[in-house]
Amino acid sequence: MKYKKNMVQYCGIKKEGSTMAKNENRPTITLVCSECKHENYTTVKNKKNNPDKMEFNKFCKWCNKTTVHKEKK
Numbered sequence: 017m018k019y020k021k022n023m024v025q026y027c028g029i030k031k032e033g034s035t036m037a038k039n040e041n042r043p044t045i046t047l048v049c050s051e052c053k054h055e056n057y058t059t060v061k062n063k064k065n066n067p068d069k070m071e072f073n074k075f076c077k078w079c080n081k082t083t084v085h086k087e088k089k
């Protein structure tokens with residue numbers, strides 16, 4: 017039982033550290049439907065690979081069709 021307790025504590029520390037590093041380099045962005053302006057999706061952006069505004073063709077449940085989703089300003 018002593019071994020198991022130590023493992024839980026180690027995992028907790030490791031998880032917290034990796035989350036912080038992830039937020040610095042890969043911020044979460046919101047994708048907005050260009051037709052109805054609903055915020056339908058979120059994704060993680062890599063600033064080094066995608067310095068410009070990103071666009072995705074995704075299904076919008078409000079428009080009931082696939083539309084262009086743009087990064088929220």
Ligand SMILES: [Zn+2]
Binds near residue numbers: 052053054077079083
């Ligand atoms: Zn829409």
